Amino acid sequence: xxxxxxxxxxxxxxxxxxxxxxxxxxxxxxxxxxxxxxxxxxxxxxxxxxxxxxxxxxxxxxxxxxxxxxxxxxxxxxxxxxxxxxxxxxxxxxxxxxxxxxxxxxxxxxxxxxxxxxxxxxxxxxxxxxxxxxxxxxxxxxxxxxxxxxxxxxxxxxxxxxxxxxxxxxxxxxxxxxxxxxxxxxxxxxxxxxxxxxxxxxxxxxxxxxxxxxxxxxxxxxxxxxxxxxxxxxxxxxxxxxxxxxxxxxxxxxxxxxxxxxxxxxxxxxxxxxxxxxxxxxxxxxxxxxxxxxxxxxxxxxxxxxxxxxxxxxxxxxxxxxxxxxxxxxxxxxxxxxxxxxxxxxxxxxxxxxxxxxxxxxxxxxxxxxxxxxxxxxxxxxxxxxxxxxxxxxxxxxxxxxxxxxxxxxxxxxxxxxxxxxxxxxxxxxxxxxxxxxxxxxxxxxxxxxxxxxxxxxxxxxxxxxxxxxxxxxxxxxxxxxxxxxxxxxxxxxxxxxxxxxxxxxxxxxxxxxxxxxxxxxxxxxxxxxxxxxxxxxxxxxxxxxxxxxxxxxxxxxxxxxxxxxxxxxxxxxxxxxxxxxxxxxxxxxxxxxxxxxxxxxxxxxxxxxxxxxxxxxxxxxxxxxxxxxxxxxxxxxxx
Numbered sequence: 001x002x003x004x005x006x007x008x009x010x011x012x013x014x015x016x017x018x019x020x021x022x023x024x025x026x027x028x029x030x031x032x033x034x035x036x037x038x039x040x041x042x043x044x045x046x047x048x049x050x051x052x053x054x055x056x057x058x059x060x061x062x063x064x065x066x067x068x069x070x071x072x073x074x075x076x077x078x079x080x081x082x083x084x085x086x087x088x089x090x091x092x093x094x095x096x097x098x099x100x101x102x103x104x105x106x107x108x109x110x111x112x113x114x115x116x117x118x119x120x121x122x123x124x125x126x127x128x129x130x131x132x133x134x135x136x137x138x139x140x141x142x143x144x145x146x147x148x149x150x151x152x153x154x155x156x157x158x159x160x161x162x163x164x165x166x167x168x169x170x171x172x173x174x175x176x177x178x179x180x181x182x183x184x185x186x187x188x189x190x191x192x193x194x195x196x197x198x199x200x201x202x203x204x205x206x207x208x209x210x211x212x213x214x215x216x217x218x219x220x221x222x223x224x225x226x227x228x229x230x231x232x233x234x235x236x237x238x239x240x241x242x243x244x245x246x247x248x249x250x251x252x253x254x255x256x257x258x259x260x261x262x263x264x265x266x267x268x269x270x271x272x273x274x275x276x277x278x279x280x281x282x283x284x285x286x287x288x289x290x291x292x293x294x295x296x297x298x299x300x301x302x303x304x305x306x307x308x309x310x311x312x313x314x315x316x317x318x319x320x321x322x323x324x325x326x327x328x329x330x331x332x333x334x335x336x337x338x339x340x341x342x343x344x345x346x347x348x349x350x351x352x353x354x355x356x357x358x359x360x361x362x363x364x365x366x367x368x369x370x371x372x373x374x375x376x377x378x379x380x381x382x383x384x385x386x387x388x389x390x391x392x393x394x395x396x397x398x399x400x401x402x403x404x405x406x407x408x409x410x411x412x413x414x415x416x417x418x419x420x421x422x423x424x425x426x427x428x429x430x431x432x433x434x435x436x437x438x439x440x441x442x443x444x445x446x447x448x449x450x451x452x453x454x455x456x457x458x459x460x461x462x463x464x465x466x467x468x469x470x471x472x473x474x475x476x477x478x479x480x481x482x483x484x485x486x487x488x489x490x491x492x493x494x495x496x497x498x499x500x501x502x503x504x505x506x507x508x509x510x511x512x513x514x515x516x517x518x519x520x521x522x523x524x525x526x527x528x529x530x531x532x533x534x535x536x537x538x539x540x541x542x543x544x545x546x547x548x549x550x551x552x553x554x555x556x557x558x559x560x561x562x563x564x565x566x567x568x569x570x571x572x573x574x575x576x577x578x579x580x581x582x583x584x585x586x587x588x589x590x591x592x593x594x595x596x597x598x599x600x601x602x603x604x605x606x607x608x609x610x611x612x613x614x615x616x617x618x619x620x621x622x623x624x625x626x627x628x629x630x631x632x633x634x635x636x637x638x639x640x
Contacts, residue, residue, distance in 0.1 A: 009192040020063040020079035029159040052084025074175035081170035086160040094153040165230035249420035251490040258370040259480025263472030273480035285511040291611040309344040363409030379483030381426035433462040434477035
């Protein structure tokens with residue numbers, strides 16, 4: 001069968017399900033219907049099922065086909081599932097908007113501490129601050145536009161948009177079957193319509209779609225699940241989930257951990273910490289960083305281009321509203337508007353692709369660093385309590401980062417490596433000193449290590465102990481300290497499986513040197529003449545060889561300007577004559593390797609234009625003196 005025909009028939013199927021789901025969503029987009037769905041109880045008094053299409057049918061909200069168009073009950077189940085997912089997602093937004101409306105502040109741009117406390121009590125747990133501000137601005141924009149103050153989500157938003165896709169997980173074997181033919185191929189057998197508007201069962205037929213598994217799907221996958229079909233760029237896209245066995249990672253009992261900070265200077269800054277039997281946290285002092293400033297600059301340029309195209313498209317729409325249908329200028333404006341819309345979609349696709357690539361690459365680097373040092377847990381800042389403050393330029397850069405996607409990718413890849421991912425409170429990690437702070441000694445944020453009197457945000461200096469290091473590095477040490485010292489209070493969400501430490505337990509981190517190599521000690525002993533290799537005693541006379549010759553002392557010649565022994569740059573290749581002194585140009589140098597260990601074909605490292613610390617194995621810590629103070633106690637006020 002030609003590919004164009006298969007694409008057309010899959011498009012007809014997704015179009016039918018999209019129309020059915022859109023009709024259900026538009027009909028039930030009322031406060032009364034959302035209250036019934038949020039209640040979780042059907043008209044008969046029984047709890048609603050977990051599956052969306054069953055819950056809608058128990059409420060009596062099942063989809064109905066158009067007159068004259070035949071759609072099987074299995075296809076309507078898929079449409080009901082799509083509508084149920086959209087309505088259940090709206091319930092989460094509805095809870096946030098209702099809490100904001102009940103606790104509306106006097107100044108929506110800046111809430112007081114009491115107003116924040118009242119809002120937190122009305123909101124569910126773990127709602128990010130950024131989402132709260134977005135919903136507040138959404139309500140404020142409606143009020144500023146001159147409209148009535150919204151009473152709920154149905155007045156603040158339009159009905160949710162559902163994509164042109166079909167979730168075949170809601171169907172049974174009478175609509176879709178999945179069979180694994182070979183190790184890297186899967187055969188989908190699905191019913192597709194033969195017409196855009198099928199009138200009977202004769203207009204439906206079985207089609208066999210062979211699918212090649214990508215390289216990220218392991219050959220020993222336990223199960224290939226039912227996919228989701230959609231059409232994109234005149235191609236059939238198959239979202240094919242699969243199941244693999246994930247080893248269990250304990251929530252506590254960790255000795256070596258990796259702490260990652262969402263930095264202002266870099267996307268990720270990390271450090272490695274170890275918990276001693278005495279209850280102290282040690283760090284080897286090696287800084288780890290993932291700098292994606294070049295990629296972030298490109299994303300910033302693309303976002304600016306996208307905003308310009310959106311403004312241009314709105315300008316065309318405004319011009320078209322004032323023209324009559326028979327105006328000669330309307331076809332030209334329509335063509336310009338269509339070209340702008342196509343360019344806008346293309347830029348949006350580029351931004352999404354670059355964000356996904358950056359998120360998975362950063363997650364791959366983070367998991368590789370933890371695996372190389374033998375860490376069993378990764379500690380991250382809790383995004384729900386993290387908010388960018390201060391400079392507007394820094395806020396814009398932080399809001400454009402893909403933190404949520406990086407967290408999801410780290411959780412996905414760390415689960416494969418049997419590494420736990422735990423979030424810790426972010427408040428105060430960059431404020432206090434990780435050496436002597438313990439929640440008391442505040443850091444000075446300066447411009448540079450040699451400019452301690454100039455206030456800035458890049459460098460951290462402690463006037464009490466003299467610590468001078470990168471701000472993000474100091475924050476990473478406090479994060480790993482909070483995680484290791486407070487791991488007994490790790491909370492695991494039963495629904496999502498995410499782990500978090502909500503109580504703040506602060507303790508100082510001591511930096512311990514690594515063990516020195518024996519060759520270095522031998523060289524130093526030979527130069528210094530210690531007991532390891534004593535120098536021979538000098539003799540004034542020798543019985544067999546005669547008197548000892550006097551040593552000639554060299555006179556150091558002082559010159560105004562000394563020429564270097566070797567050229568600081570490679571010497572050029574000469575075809576005639578002798579080559580001058582210097583390093584010869586190398587034409588067979590080794591190509592630089594990747595920045596991490598590559599174990600996953602799909603999520604690989606080596607992302608272009610990214611400066612990341614190389615993945616190195618962790619050496620043994622030194623046995624020198626440790627000056628860390630005992631860890632702090634639980635802070636009841638929640639301050640770092």
